[in-house]
Amino acid sequence: MIVWLVLLLAVPTAPPITHTVEIRGMEFHPADLTVAVGDTIVWINRDIVPHTATGTRRKWDSGQLQQGDSGRYVPRRAGRAPYTCTLHPTMQGMLIIRKE
Protein backbone atom coordinates (compact mmCIF):
# COMPACT_ATOMS: atom_id res chain seq x y z
CA MET A 1 0.00 0.00 0.00
CA ILE A 2 2.76 2.40 0.97
CA VAL A 3 4.74 1.51 -2.14
CA TRP A 4 1.67 2.07 -4.28
CA LEU A 5 1.10 5.49 -2.72
CA VAL A 6 4.73 6.46 -3.23
CA LEU A 7 4.55 5.40 -6.87
CA LEU A 8 1.31 7.30 -7.34
CA LEU A 9 2.85 10.44 -5.91
CA ALA A 10 6.04 9.99 -7.87
CA VAL A 11 4.37 9.79 -11.29
CA PRO A 12 3.55 13.27 -12.46
CA THR A 13 0.13 13.63 -14.07
CA ALA A 14 -0.43 16.67 -16.20
CA PRO A 15 -3.27 18.78 -14.92
CA PRO A 16 -6.12 19.38 -17.34
CA ILE A 17 -5.63 22.33 -19.62
CA THR A 18 -8.16 24.71 -21.11
CA HIS A 19 -7.77 25.29 -24.86
CA THR A 20 -9.48 28.12 -26.69
CA VAL A 21 -10.78 27.94 -30.23
CA GLU A 22 -11.82 31.25 -31.73
CA ILE A 23 -14.56 31.29 -34.32
CA ARG A 24 -13.90 34.22 -36.62
CA GLY A 25 -14.20 34.88 -40.31
CA MET A 26 -16.44 31.79 -40.56
CA GLU A 27 -13.56 29.48 -39.52
CA PHE A 28 -12.39 27.67 -36.42
CA HIS A 29 -8.99 28.92 -35.22
CA PRO A 30 -7.16 26.60 -34.93
CA ALA A 31 -9.11 24.21 -37.11
CA ASP A 32 -7.10 21.22 -35.84
CA LEU A 33 -6.32 21.01 -32.14
CA THR A 34 -4.51 18.34 -30.10
CA VAL A 35 -5.75 17.96 -26.53
CA ALA A 36 -5.69 15.38 -23.74
CA VAL A 37 -8.58 13.48 -22.25
CA GLY A 38 -10.00 15.65 -19.47
CA ASP A 39 -8.87 18.93 -21.00
CA THR A 40 -11.47 21.59 -21.65
CA ILE A 41 -12.00 23.07 -25.09
CA VAL A 42 -13.70 26.45 -25.17
CA TRP A 43 -15.11 27.91 -28.38
CA ILE A 44 -15.63 31.66 -28.48
CA ASN A 45 -17.69 33.18 -31.28
CA ARG A 46 -16.16 36.42 -32.58
CA ASP A 47 -18.37 36.60 -35.69
CA ILE A 48 -21.49 38.67 -36.21
CA VAL A 49 -23.51 35.60 -37.10
CA PRO A 50 -24.22 32.75 -34.66
CA HIS A 51 -22.35 29.45 -34.80
CA THR A 52 -22.25 26.06 -33.15
CA ALA A 53 -19.44 23.61 -32.39
CA THR A 54 -21.06 20.23 -32.84
CA GLY A 55 -19.46 16.79 -32.89
CA THR A 56 -20.16 14.87 -36.07
CA ARG A 57 -19.38 11.46 -34.52
CA ARG A 58 -19.58 12.22 -30.82
CA LYS A 59 -22.64 13.70 -29.26
CA TRP A 60 -21.68 17.13 -28.10
CA ASP A 61 -23.26 20.35 -29.19
CA SER A 62 -22.51 23.83 -27.96
CA GLY A 63 -25.92 25.07 -29.07
CA GLN A 64 -26.11 28.39 -30.88
CA LEU A 65 -23.36 30.76 -29.82
CA GLN A 66 -24.16 34.39 -30.45
CA GLN A 67 -21.38 36.92 -30.92
CA GLY A 68 -19.26 36.90 -27.76
CA ASP A 69 -20.78 33.68 -26.40
CA SER A 70 -18.70 30.63 -25.57
CA GLY A 71 -19.34 26.91 -25.32
CA ARG A 72 -17.20 24.11 -23.89
CA TYR A 73 -16.54 20.40 -24.17
CA VAL A 74 -14.47 18.00 -22.05
CA PRO A 75 -13.57 14.81 -23.97
CA ARG A 76 -13.53 11.64 -21.88
CA ARG A 77 -11.90 9.24 -24.33
CA ALA A 78 -9.08 9.38 -26.82
CA GLY A 79 -9.44 9.50 -30.58
CA ARG A 80 -10.18 11.89 -33.39
CA ALA A 81 -13.31 13.95 -33.03
CA PRO A 82 -14.37 15.93 -36.11
CA TYR A 83 -16.84 18.70 -35.56
CA THR A 84 -18.75 21.28 -37.56
CA CYS A 85 -21.04 24.26 -37.29
CA THR A 86 -24.54 22.97 -37.94
CA LEU A 87 -25.59 26.38 -39.26
CA HIS A 88 -22.66 26.48 -41.70
CA PRO A 89 -21.71 22.92 -42.65
CA THR A 90 -18.77 24.11 -44.74
CA MET A 91 -17.03 25.00 -41.46
CA GLN A 92 -15.04 22.01 -40.20
CA GLY A 93 -12.77 21.39 -37.22
CA MET A 94 -10.93 18.44 -35.70
CA LEU A 95 -9.95 17.52 -32.15
CA ILE A 96 -7.11 15.04 -31.81
CA ILE A 97 -7.56 13.66 -28.30
CA ARG A 98 -4.61 11.92 -26.61
CA LYS A 99 -5.00 9.57 -23.66
CA GLU A 100 -3.08 11.93 -21.44
Add this chain to the structure above:
Amino acid sequence: MSRSGHRLLPLALTLVFTSALHAQNPAPAPAAAPDLSDPEVAHVAVTANSIDIDAAKFAQTRTRNAAVRQFAATMITDHSAVNAQAAALATKLGVTPADNAISQSLESGAKQARTTLESLHGAAFDRAYLDREVVYHQAVLDAIDKVLVPTTENAELRKLLVDVGPAVATHLEHAKQLRAQLGAPARTGT
Protein backbone atom coordinates in the same frame (compact mmCIF):
# COMPACT_ATOMS: atom_id res chain seq x y z
CA MET B 1 -17.71 62.78 -50.39
CA SER B 2 -17.91 64.02 -53.93
CA ARG B 3 -21.25 63.53 -55.58
CA SER B 4 -19.81 63.80 -59.05
CA GLY B 5 -19.96 60.10 -59.70
CA HIS B 6 -23.44 59.60 -58.38
CA ARG B 7 -24.94 59.28 -61.82
CA LEU B 8 -22.80 56.21 -62.35
CA LEU B 9 -24.60 54.34 -59.62
CA PRO B 10 -27.46 52.83 -61.57
CA LEU B 11 -25.07 51.72 -64.25
CA ALA B 12 -22.26 50.39 -62.09
CA LEU B 13 -24.07 48.69 -59.25
CA THR B 14 -26.74 47.43 -61.56
CA LEU B 15 -23.98 45.66 -63.43
CA VAL B 16 -22.96 43.95 -60.22
CA PHE B 17 -26.34 43.28 -58.72
CA THR B 18 -29.31 43.26 -60.96
CA SER B 19 -27.99 41.83 -64.14
CA ALA B 20 -26.83 38.94 -61.99
CA LEU B 21 -30.34 38.52 -60.73
CA HIS B 22 -32.16 38.83 -63.98
CA ALA B 23 -29.70 36.74 -65.95
CA GLN B 24 -27.94 33.77 -64.46
CA ASN B 25 -24.40 34.94 -65.09
CA PRO B 26 -23.09 37.68 -62.83
CA ALA B 27 -21.68 40.56 -64.79
CA PRO B 28 -18.13 41.70 -64.06
CA ALA B 29 -17.85 44.51 -61.56
CA PRO B 30 -17.06 47.97 -62.84
CA ALA B 31 -13.41 48.94 -62.98
CA ALA B 32 -13.95 51.98 -60.76
CA ALA B 33 -16.23 52.05 -57.74
CA PRO B 34 -19.10 54.50 -58.08
CA ASP B 35 -19.57 57.26 -55.60
CA LEU B 36 -22.12 56.31 -52.99
CA SER B 37 -22.85 58.10 -49.75
CA ASP B 38 -22.57 56.17 -46.50
CA PRO B 39 -26.34 56.43 -45.82
CA GLU B 40 -26.92 54.97 -49.29
CA VAL B 41 -24.40 52.18 -48.68
CA ALA B 42 -26.20 51.38 -45.43
CA HIS B 43 -29.53 51.27 -47.24
CA VAL B 44 -28.19 48.97 -49.96
CA ALA B 45 -26.73 46.64 -47.32
CA VAL B 46 -29.94 46.48 -45.31
CA THR B 47 -32.01 45.99 -48.46
CA ALA B 48 -29.75 43.18 -49.69
CA ASN B 49 -30.09 41.39 -46.35
CA SER B 50 -33.84 41.90 -46.18
CA ILE B 51 -34.33 40.51 -49.68
CA ASP B 52 -32.55 37.30 -48.77
CA ILE B 53 -34.49 37.02 -45.51
CA ASP B 54 -37.78 37.33 -47.41
CA ALA B 55 -36.69 34.77 -49.99
CA ALA B 56 -35.73 32.36 -47.21
CA LYS B 57 -39.03 32.83 -45.40
CA PHE B 58 -40.87 32.02 -48.59
CA ALA B 59 -38.64 28.99 -49.17
CA GLN B 60 -39.53 27.69 -45.73
CA THR B 61 -43.20 27.74 -46.64
CA ARG B 62 -42.61 26.04 -49.99
CA THR B 63 -39.82 23.46 -49.65
CA ARG B 64 -40.21 19.95 -48.32
CA ASN B 65 -36.50 19.29 -48.33
CA ALA B 66 -35.02 19.32 -44.81
CA ALA B 67 -31.59 20.52 -45.96
CA VAL B 68 -33.09 23.37 -47.97
CA ARG B 69 -35.26 24.29 -45.00
CA GLN B 70 -32.17 24.35 -42.77
CA PHE B 71 -30.30 26.48 -45.30
CA ALA B 72 -33.19 28.93 -45.41
CA ALA B 73 -33.25 29.06 -41.61
CA THR B 74 -29.55 29.92 -41.58
CA MET B 75 -30.13 32.69 -44.13
CA ILE B 76 -32.82 34.19 -41.91
CA THR B 77 -30.67 33.92 -38.79
CA ASP B 78 -27.49 35.30 -40.34
CA HIS B 79 -28.91 38.12 -42.42
CA SER B 80 -31.09 39.18 -39.48
CA ALA B 81 -27.98 39.30 -37.28
CA VAL B 82 -26.19 41.44 -39.85
CA ASN B 83 -29.13 43.80 -40.18
CA ALA B 84 -29.33 44.13 -36.39
CA GLN B 85 -25.66 45.13 -36.33
CA ALA B 86 -26.20 47.55 -39.20
CA ALA B 87 -29.16 49.13 -37.42
CA ALA B 88 -27.20 49.46 -34.18
CA LEU B 89 -24.28 51.03 -36.02
CA ALA B 90 -26.54 53.44 -37.91
CA THR B 91 -28.08 54.53 -34.62
CA LYS B 92 -24.67 54.95 -33.05
CA LEU B 93 -23.41 57.01 -35.98
CA GLY B 94 -26.61 58.99 -36.34
CA VAL B 95 -26.96 57.78 -39.92
CA THR B 96 -30.36 57.38 -41.54
CA PRO B 97 -30.12 54.84 -44.39
CA ALA B 98 -31.07 56.62 -47.61
CA ASP B 99 -33.17 54.98 -50.29
CA ASN B 100 -31.54 55.09 -53.68
CA ALA B 101 -31.71 53.73 -57.20
CA ILE B 102 -29.70 50.64 -56.34
CA SER B 103 -31.91 49.62 -53.45
CA GLN B 104 -34.94 50.10 -55.66
CA SER B 105 -33.35 48.08 -58.41
CA LEU B 106 -32.58 45.30 -55.95
CA GLU B 107 -36.16 45.22 -54.78
CA SER B 108 -37.42 45.16 -58.34
CA GLY B 109 -35.17 42.21 -59.15
CA ALA B 110 -36.31 40.42 -56.02
CA LYS B 111 -39.96 40.81 -57.01
CA GLN B 112 -39.29 39.27 -60.40
CA ALA B 113 -37.39 36.38 -58.84
CA ARG B 114 -40.20 35.86 -56.34
CA THR B 115 -42.76 35.66 -59.13
CA THR B 116 -40.76 32.91 -60.78
CA LEU B 117 -40.29 31.00 -57.52
CA GLU B 118 -43.98 31.21 -56.68
CA SER B 119 -44.78 29.24 -59.83
CA LEU B 120 -42.59 26.31 -58.79
CA HIS B 121 -43.02 23.40 -56.43
CA GLY B 122 -41.11 20.40 -55.11
CA ALA B 123 -37.65 19.67 -56.45
CA ALA B 124 -38.02 22.28 -59.19
CA PHE B 125 -38.57 24.94 -56.55
CA ASP B 126 -35.59 23.77 -54.47
CA ARG B 127 -33.29 23.90 -57.47
CA ALA B 128 -34.50 27.31 -58.61
CA TYR B 129 -34.27 28.74 -55.08
CA LEU B 130 -30.71 27.50 -54.66
CA ASP B 131 -29.72 28.62 -58.15
CA ARG B 132 -30.87 32.07 -57.22
CA GLU B 133 -29.10 31.96 -53.86
CA VAL B 134 -25.84 31.08 -55.61
CA VAL B 135 -26.17 33.93 -58.09
CA TYR B 136 -27.38 36.39 -55.47
CA HIS B 137 -24.63 35.71 -52.95
CA GLN B 138 -21.98 35.88 -55.66
CA ALA B 139 -23.36 39.25 -56.75
CA VAL B 140 -23.49 40.52 -53.16
CA LEU B 141 -19.94 39.35 -52.54
CA ASP B 142 -18.73 41.14 -55.66
CA ALA B 143 -20.62 44.27 -54.69
CA ILE B 144 -19.15 44.28 -51.16
CA ASP B 145 -15.60 43.84 -52.41
CA LYS B 146 -15.66 46.04 -55.48
CA VAL B 147 -18.29 48.68 -54.82
CA LEU B 148 -19.53 49.03 -51.25
CA VAL B 149 -16.27 48.76 -49.32
CA PRO B 150 -14.26 51.03 -51.65
CA THR B 151 -16.92 53.73 -51.60
CA THR B 152 -17.64 53.74 -47.85
CA GLU B 153 -16.03 56.54 -45.89
CA ASN B 154 -16.89 55.70 -42.30
CA ALA B 155 -14.39 53.21 -40.89
CA GLU B 156 -16.92 51.36 -38.70
CA LEU B 157 -19.38 50.91 -41.52
CA ARG B 158 -16.57 49.77 -43.79
CA LYS B 159 -15.42 47.26 -41.12
CA LEU B 160 -18.94 45.89 -40.83
CA LEU B 161 -19.05 45.32 -44.58
CA VAL B 162 -15.63 43.67 -44.52
CA ASP B 163 -16.68 41.44 -41.61
CA VAL B 164 -19.81 40.36 -43.46
CA GLY B 165 -17.82 39.22 -46.51
CA PRO B 166 -16.75 35.80 -45.14
CA ALA B 167 -20.33 35.03 -44.08
CA VAL B 168 -21.60 35.76 -47.58
CA ALA B 169 -18.81 33.63 -49.05
CA THR B 170 -19.76 30.78 -46.71
CA HIS B 171 -23.42 31.08 -47.71
CA LEU B 172 -22.33 30.92 -51.33
CA GLU B 173 -20.37 27.70 -50.80
CA HIS B 174 -23.20 26.21 -48.74
CA ALA B 175 -25.70 27.01 -51.50
CA LYS B 176 -23.41 25.53 -54.16
CA GLN B 177 -22.92 22.31 -52.19
CA LEU B 178 -26.60 21.93 -51.53
CA ARG B 179 -27.48 22.70 -55.12
CA ALA B 180 -25.01 20.04 -56.33
CA GLN B 181 -26.65 17.49 -54.04
CA LEU B 182 -30.02 18.16 -55.65
CA GLY B 183 -28.78 17.05 -59.04
CA ALA B 184 -29.12 18.13 -62.60
CA PRO B 185 -32.19 19.88 -63.96
CA ALA B 186 -31.40 23.49 -63.60
CA ARG B 187 -31.89 27.12 -64.10
CA THR B 188 -35.38 28.10 -64.84
CA GLY B 189 -34.68 31.77 -65.32
CA THR B 190 -35.04 33.14 -61.81
